[in-house]
Amino acid sequence: MAVPVILPKMEMSQENATITEWLTVEGETVRKGQPLLMVETDKVSVEIESPADGILAGIRFGAQETVPVTTVIAQILAPGEELGAVEDPDGQAVSLKTQEFALPADDRVVTPVARRMATELGVDLNAVSGSGPGGRVVKADVEAAASATGPRGLRASPAARRLARAGGIDLAAVPGSGPRGRVQAADVQALLAQSTAESPADELIPFAGMRATIARRMTESYQRAPHIHLRATADVSAVEATRRRLSELGDEKITFTVMLVKVCAWALCHHPRVNATVTDAGMQLCADVNVGVAVSLPEGLIVPVIRQADQRSLSDLARALNDLTVRARAGTLTPADVADGSFTLTNLGMFGVESFDPILNPPQAAILGVGAPVRTATEVGDQVVFRPRVQLTLGADHRALDGAIAAQFLADLVAALEQPELMLL
Amino acid sequence: MRELSYLEAIREALQQEMRRDPRVFVIGEDVGVYGGAFGVTRGLVEEFGEQRIIDTPISELGIAGAITGAALTGMRPVGEIMFMDFTTLAIEQLVNQAAKIRFMFGGTATVPFVLRCPAGSGTGAAAQHSQSLENWFVHVPGLKVVMPSTPYDAKGLLLAAIRDDNPVIFVEQKLLYKTRGPVPEEDYTVPLGKADIKRAGRDLTIVATGVMVARALEAAEQLAREGIEVEVVDPRTLKPLDAELIIQSVSKTGRVLIVHEAARTGGYGGELAAIIAESEAFDYLDAPIVRLAGRDMPIPYNRTLEYHTVPQVENIVEAARQLAQGRV
Numbered sequence: 001m002a003v004p005v006i007l008p009k010m011e012m013s014q015e016n017a018t019i020t021e022w023l024t025v026e027g028e029t030v031r032k033g034q035p036l037l038m039v040e041t042d043k044v045s046v047e048i049e050s051p052a053d054g055i056l057a058g059i060r061f062g063a064q065e066t067v068p069v070t071t072v073i074a075q076i077l078a079p080g081e082e083l084g085a086v087e088d089p090d091g092q093a094v095s096l097k098t099q100e101f102a103l104p105a106d107d108r109v110v111t112p113v114a115r116r117m118a119t120e121l122g123v124d125l126n127a128v129s130g131s132g133p134g135g136r137v138v139k140a141d142v143e144a145a146a147s148a149t150g151p152r153g154l155r156a157s158p159a160a161r162r163l164a165r166a167g168g169i170d171l172a173a174v175p176g177s178g179p180r181g182r183v184q185a186a187d188v189q190a191l192l193a194q195s196t197a198e199s200p201a202d203e204l205i206p207f208a209g210m211r212a213t214i215a216r217r218m219t220e221s222y223q224r225a226p227h228i229h230l231r232a233t234a235d236v237s238a239v240e241a242t243r244r245r246l247s248e249l250g251d252e253k254i255t256f257t258v259m260l261v262k263v264c265a266w267a268l269c270h271h272p273r274v275n276a277t278v279t280d281a282g283m284q285l286c287a288d289v290n291v292g293v294a295v296s297l298p299e300g301l302i303v304p305v306i307r308q309a310d311q312r313s314l315s316d317l318a319r320a321l322n323d324l325t326v327r328a329r330a331g332t333l334t335p336a337d338v339a340d341g342s343f344t345l346t347n348l349g350m351f352g353v354e355s356f357d358p359i360l361n362p363p364q365a366a367i368l369g370v371g372a373p374v375r376t377a378t379e380v381g382d383q384v385v386f387r388p389r390v391q392l393t394l395g396a397d398h399r400a401l402d403g404a405i406a407a408q409f410l411a412d413l414v415a416a417l418e419q420p421e422l423m424l425l
Numbered sequence: 426m427r428e429l430s431y432l433e434a435i436r437e438a439l440q441q442e443m444r445r446d447p448r449v450f451v452i453g454e455d456v457g458v459y460g461g462a463f464g465v466t467r468g469l470v471e472e473f474g475e476q477r478i479i480d481t482p483i484s485e486l487g488i489a490g491a492i493t494g495a496a497l498t499g500m501r502p503v504g505e506i507m508f509m510d511f512t513t514l515a516i517e518q519l520v521n522q523a524a525k526i527r528f529m530f531g532g533t534a535t536v537p538f539v540l541r542c543p544a545g546s547g548t549g550a551a552a553q554h555s556q557s558l559e560n561w562f563v564h565v566p567g568l569k570v571v572m573p574s575t576p577y578d579a580k581g582l583l584l585a586a587i588r589d590d591n592p593v594i595f596v597e598q599k600l601l602y603k604t605r606g607p608v609p610e611e612d613y614t615v616p617l618g619k620a621d622i623k624r625a626g627r628d629l630t631i632v633a634t635g636v637m638v639a640r641a642l643e644a645a646e647q648l649a650r651e652g653i654e655v656e657v658v659d660p661r662t663l664k665p666l667d668a669e670l671i672i673q674s675v676s677k678t679g680r681v682l683i684v685h686e687a688a689r690t691g692g693y694g695g696e697l698a699a700i701i702a703e704s705e706a707f708d709y710l711d712a713p714i715v716r717l718a719g720r721d722m723p724i725p726y727n728r729t730l731e732y733h734t735v736p737q738v739e740n741i742v743e744a745a746r747q748l749a750q751g752r753v
Contacts, residue, residue, distance in 0.1 A: 159679045159711035178712070178751050185679060185711040186751070 002084030003052040003076040005036060009069040010046060011335040017041050018066045019073070020209045026059050027126050030076065037073075038209070043338045044302075045209050045331070052076045058083045060094070110137040121146040156183035163188040169195075210300040221362040225278065226398040229357045232410050234417040235387045236373055239263070242420045252318035257293065257347055260370060261317050263416045264345055265289050265309035266423045271409040275342045276400055277363040283400040292341035292361065293321060295328045302328050303361060305341040349373065355391035365400045368413070369393040390417070426607035434576035434608045435465050435541070435597065438583040439503060441612055443473055446501060449587060452479040452491055453505030453541075462507045463543055463602055485511045489518035492538040493592075497526065501587055502538045508554045509544035509596065512561075523592040524567030535590040539583070545636055545686055546735055547600045552723035555731070557635070557687035562594040563664045563696070569617060570663040572596040574638035576606040578661055581615030589617060598636045620667035622674065626654035629749045630674045632697055633684040634660060637736060641684055644741035653749045663693055671697065672704040679711035680748050686735045689718035712753050717744050 007017055017039040024036055035047040036056065050056070054076035061067050072086045072094075086094045110118075110125055114137045118125045121142065128145045130137035156164070156171050160183045164171045167188065174191055176183035207215045239259050247254045268275040268289045277284045289310040292303040304324035306317060327333050344361040349372035358369035373388035380387075392413060396406040416422050429437065443449045450473075451466055457480040460467030470478040481488050485506055492502040506512050512519065523536045546555035562570045569591050573579040579597070586593040623638055624645050633641040638659045645655035658674050660666055675681045681701060683694040694716040701707070701714055719735045747753050 157679075157711045158707050159709050162708040179753060184751055 001078075002058075002081060003054065004072040004084070004086065005048065005051060005056075005074040005076060007039065007067050007069050007071045007073050008048065010041060010044075011339065014041055014069055014335065016066050016068055017046075019061055019063055020045065021063050022059065023047075024056055026056055026074075028056050030054065030056050039067075040209050040213070041335050042213065043335045044333055046334075047331075050076060054078055054081075058086075060086075109135075111139065113139050114142045117142045117146075154183075155181055157185060159185040160188045163192070167192045210297075210302070214300050217362060218359055221360045225360050225362065227357075227360060228396050228398045228401075228403060228406065230394045230396070230403065230406050230410050231355065231391060232394075232414050233376075233389045233391050234414040235378060236390050236417055237387050239417045239420050240373075240388065246314060250315045252315040252322075254314050254318050255321075256349070257345070258314060258318045258321055259417075259420075260345055260347065260368075261291050261293065261306060261309055261321065262314055262423065263413055263420075264291055264343060264368060265312075266416055267409055267412040268343055269310050270412060271405070273401060273405055274366045274396075274409045276365040277342065278365050278397045278400045279363055283365060286342035288340070288342065290340050290342045292338075292344040292364075293324070294344060294346035295325055297328060297331075302333065302338060303341060303344055304328055304333055304337045305339065307340070343367070345370070349390065355393050357393055358395045360395055360397055365397045366406065366409070367395040369395065427610060428605045429576050429580075429608040430603055430605050431573075431576045431579050431598070432463065432465050432602040434580040434606075435583055436467070436469070437608070437610075438580040438587075439466065439469060440472070442584055442587050443469075443477060445612070446587075448499065448501045449503065450477040450479065450495075450500065451503050451505065452481060452488055454481055454483055454488070454507050456480060456505050461505060463599065465541075465597075465602075466505070485514035486518055489515035489523070489540065492540065493518050493523045493526075493536055496523075496536045496538040496592070497534055503587060504538060504540045506540060506542045508550070509542035509558055510553050510556045512540075512542060512558060512594075515540075516561075519562070519568065519592070519594075520565050524565050527591065528567060536592045537587075537590045539586045539593045539595050541583075541595045541597055543597045543599045543602075545598050545600055546719075546724040546731055547636070549726065549728055549731065551726040555724035557596075557685070557719065559594070559596045559634075559663055560687055560691065560693045560696075563693060567592070569593045569665065570596065571617060571661070572598075572635045572663055573615075573661060574598070574601065574623075574633075574635055574659050576604070576608045578615050578621070578659075580608050581613050582617070582661060584612065585614035585617050588614070593617070596635065600636050601639070604639065615661065617662045618665035618667055619662065620658055620660045620670040622656060622670070623659050624655065624657040626656035626678070628654045628678060629680045629682060629745055630656045630658060630671075630678045631682045631684060631741070631745060632658045632660065632671055632674075634663065634693065635686060637684040637686055637741075640736065640738045641741055643738045644745060647738075647742050648745055648749070651746070653746065655745060655749075660697075666700070668700050668704070672701065672706045675701050675704075675706040676709040679709050681710075682715045682717060682741070682745050682748055684717045684736050684741055686719050688721050689716060690721050692716075692718050694718050712748055712751065715744060715748055715753055717741060 020038045020040050022037045030050045032050055032053050034050045036050050037048050057077045058075040061073050068089055070089045088094055123142050123145045128137050128141045131141050132138040163185055171183055174183045174187050177187050178184040243254045243259050272285050275286050275289055288308050290305050290307045291309040292305045294301055294303050306320050344367040346358050347370040349370055352372050354371040356369050358367045360367050371391040373390045375386045376389040377384050378387040394406055394410045456466040457470040457478045488504045492504040495502045526534050526536050544557050559570055562568050571582050571586055573582045586595055631641045641657045645657055648655050656674050658671055683697050685694055698714040717736045724734055725731050
């Protein structure tokens with residue numbers, strides 16, 4: 001029976017998701033659990049897995065289409081099976097497109113090399129008739145199909161073909177100097193030499209998925225929220241000592257970032273106006289202190305949120321942060337993991353950056369940028385000693401926060417970093 | 426190093442092996458007092474006597490049967506067929522008996538003989554005394570076929586062939602008998618199944634057998650003056666064949682010319698071409714595999730016609746040049 005592939009609802013308030021990419025093609029044999037496509041919401045990008053073994057068929061939506069959740073977007077069929085009837089979430093029956101491909105017969109098998117070549121050469125396996133035992137599609141069938149669609153009568157020596165394959169050159173584009181216009185190895189080599197001599201073309205990477213979301217949100221924030229940035233430095237020797245001692249005492253390794261989350265959560269409790277979101281309608285004071293921590297991934301920045309950070313012990317924070325970071329890197333964060341942040345912490349200290357001006361994470365009213373500790377001459381009593389100092393830069397939305405309020409919050413951050421025991425009061 | 430002729434190198438191999446191994450004897454037509462039709466065995470009867478240098482009646486089947494039987498009983502005979510053409514008369518013993526026995530007795534019996542066969546054209550000996558029939562024997566499982574092209578290889582390969590436990594067809598080149606080359610005095614073997622690069626080059630591989638090796642080398646010398654660097658590979662043993670060396674060479678040069686004297690159709694060149702085409706060298710071929718071989722006709726008695734029946738140096742030069750210049 002046809003198994004529907006349904007666009008899942010990933011969080012309570014979610015209505016739509018956008019298909020970013022199909023990872024497999026119609027007519028392909030898939031296994032249960034195999035990723036079929038990528039979808040993204042405003043917040044995360046998620047792989048949708050196949051619900052069954054079978055053949056992917058009846059794909060109804062392509063990349064960049066936005067689809068309501070719980071919609072049937074494709075079906076998984078047994079060999080020879082017809083597409084099943086489909087209703088949209090609103091109960092409307094859907095007229096399915098007639099099948100544009102022939103479903104493979106029961107005994108149809110494609111050899112691994114034929115499958116790989118078909119992918120490389122862009123040959124539609126469904127259009128290839130198999131000549132192997134039991135109708136198996138073998139390499140020669142794919143090659144025949146590829147050459148049938150290629151230019152007629154293309155002559156090339158095996159060596160030229162090998163070089164063209166290795167160099168990713170289309171033989172049809174190579175003028176042949178051999179007898180009867182045969183493409184020789186030297187012809188391919190000449191073209192390869194020419195193409196390497198030219199400087200490589202600039203590469204355009206279109207904003208897609210996560211990158212597009214970041215681009216849109218940062219533009220909006222930078223253009224709409226009047227940013228102010230306030231700087232202060234804090235002697236972190238005390239907090240560093242506390243961190244080390246607690247790491248030894250407890251089971252969890254307490255990192256500097258965990259300490260920062262703790263300090264922010266503590267200070268936010270004392271400054272509810274900073275723990276807020278801003279819209280055109282006004283500022284909304286958040287009931288919970290939900291601290292987001294920026295995590296850098298190859299494809300972009302993501303900010304998983306530690307909920308009710310003010311209620312948690314340091315070891316609990318360490319566990320939560322570790323879990324979120326691991327899942328962020330594995331790409332398995334859920335929309336809920338990145339939702340409802342009331343404040344964001346971003347630390348570039350590990351890259352040696354001493355200070356920077358962070359852009360607000362909308363709709364939050366404030367963000368803290370933390371730099372690398374620098375050993376700095378510090379006056380202690382009558383003496384000058386060297387202490388590790390960290391630059392803190394608080395970004396604030398001036399619509400909601402004036403400099404004075406932001407400054408008081410920043411001062412409390414510095415105080416808690418320099419005297420962590422304050423947080424016990 | 427001391428130089429010997431191809432003929433003397435073969436004689437020295439026989440002589441040394443007969444001194445070393447009492448099981449070795451020579452049998453053939455006029456091999457004793459007369460010293461062989463080409464003089465290869467001259468002087469041997471004086472040293473070893475008529476018990477070990479045996480003259481036979483004119484019966485090639487008799488010679489082939491005698492060496493098969495003697496080999497089965499533990500001797501290591503070396504038979505001589507005066508002209509390879511006459512192996513036609515011996516073929517029942519060679520193909521149906523000698524080649525099969527080791528296999529049909531499950532390996533318990535061996536047939537360690539060598540049958541020397543002077544072959545090839547160029548001596549004005551006409552159609553029945555000029556043939557190159559090596560590929561007939563290549564086709565028969567159980568026989569080994571050796572075809573030396575230099576005095577050094579002739580001695581080393583003959584010693585290896587006599588010591589081999591299988592029947593070996595040893596194809597000598599009549600035209601090469603007088604050619605000279607360095608040959609060590611001591612006992613040495615050239616292993617069967619080991620090809621040799623007679624000249625290294627980068628532009629083109631010529632695989633040549635027997636007398637064609639010398640012609641290919643001469644052609645390579647001329648082509649070098651035109652800037653074409655030819656690699657000449659001599660299989661030396663047609664069966665078992667050292668395919669690997671040939672495949673390596675062709676993979677390096679991307680072009681191959683196969684040259685043999687035997688008639689083109691059904692000749693050894695077809696086998697070589699197939700082996701190359703089936704191998705990983707295929708992906709390196711930058712031109713079709715080209716064969717240069719004897720015409721599909723009996724060798725004429727007329728010397729001019731004879732000359733033009735089999736590949737000559739100038740034919741090899743022309744074919745190799747075309748191939749190297751990408752005109753094929």
